[in-house]
Amino acid sequence: MDDPEGTYDVTQPEPSALIESLRAFGYSLETAIADLVDNSIAAKAKNVWIRFEWKGSDSYISLKDDGEGMTESSIISAMRPGSQSPLKERSLKDLGRFGLGLKTASFSQCRRLTVVSKVNNGEIVKRCWDLDYVKIKKEWRLLKLIEPEPLTVINDTISVQGTIVIWEKMDRVSGNHRADDEKAYKRFLEGAEKVKQHLEMVFHRFLDYPNSLKIWINGRMITSWDPFMKSERATQELPVEKLLCDGKNLVITPYVLPHQSKVSTESHKIGSGPRGWNAQQGFYVYRNERLLVGGDWLSLGFQKEEHYKLARIQVDLPNSMDGEWQIDVKKSRAKIPGYLKSDFKRIAVLTRNNAVDIYRHRGKVVSRKHAQDFVFMWEQKTRHGKFFYSINREHPLVQQAYKNGVKIDLDALFSILEESIPVSHILVTNVGEPDKFSTPFENAPPEILQSVLLSSFSALLNTGVEEGEAKRRLLAMDPFSLFPDVVEVCLNEFLKDKK
The missing domain is CATH 3.30.230 (Ribosomal Protein S5; domain 2)
Structure with a gap:
């Protein structure tokens, strides 16, 4: 039942003001294009072709798919802002939510959005939102007669079925730059690379399926990026x-x-x-x-x-x-x-x-009966509420050094080493170039590792530890735990020669 006249006001939103607000949803170029790919997946597309065409202020981006396509009534519905309620129950495979994606994603990057579509055995249909035209006319006028012809602009067509989305007047992407502006062109290409990386991550599970979705950017098929490195045995x-x-x-x-x-x-x-x-x-x-x-x-x-x-x-x-x-x-x-x-x-x-x-532990899964079995050369301690690192005085090599040397001299040496660790430099380098740190004995001659290993083995034996137990402790000692094969071979040869 309608309310009586005079009891309400009809306040239609001003088209241009509302559309400009829709442009401020915070999309980046890559999240906007990902939203368009969602629509292609929903349309059961097997292929999505994305083109970045640089022509300065006349640049455009197009996305074409071979999905089910749209009829005239469905393309009008798709171009209507808020075409689907988020409260409506949807298919379990639906990637949409608010019925805003196509429009808000596109308006966030361009002022002219054209959609061309065709269902199997159907006619090509097309509609266009031109934000400058809407601003002039002050009405929600969705253009049917589009000049210049969009398929001519992008030199493409739809043969059997599918949809093409075209962004022009890309003030947020290419701006008003000239076609010969090298810096602007470079930023345009960098944007395309960001889109590639983003799509490889966002849709990686779709890209990995047998007979899967294929996405092409400027003629090159992208590959998936698996965040979990499932193909690696060590994962x-x-x-x-x-x-x-x-x-x-x-x-x-x-x-x-x-x-x-x-x-x-x-x-x-x-x-x-x-x-x-x-x-x-x-x-x-x-x-x-x-x-x-x-x-x-x-x-x-x-x-x-x-x-x-x-x-x-x-x-x-x-x-x-x-x-x-x-x-x-x-x-x-x-x-x-x-x-x-x-x-x-x-x-x-x-x-x-x-x-x-x-x-x-550098990826080493160490088998040990007790937590204290693993022996580190360095220990993390706290002093006045702050962390510092000290040499483990219970380490077999340290104990052997004390036995053979002058304790006061060794204590002085260890203290200097402990107090002069370049912590700040290590932290800065680790953040900036974490892959530049070498692993223990990396590229060192094998005899250096063997010499340190045998010295440690002898130090353990000198404390009264049996040979088998000494070997077990070395396998649980940093850094020898990283080289179990070397420990086995080197100690077996040492014991064989000893006999």
């Missing part, structure tokens, strides 16, 4: 956990990635991802296998610190949890519901602890 998958959220299962799979000494230089470089090892640690939240958040501790109070960089945790959500997780329009942010925070914190602590063990 550790921790126990999977299923948490009940609103009557549905939420699946969490923690991973601890390999220490760089356990993978090739190329694999380690790839594993660093678009933002680098430190920035990529944390939770990876997926909705319907599409990545929403890539590497974040989700406000649980953890910092992204160097020694936790090997911790990455996969979280799988169905799209029915969008409201509880506060998924935003850009599909780039999520928030853990309050009642799940304690579980997520527990899983994060477990994964981080495992990651720091691998980081500190």
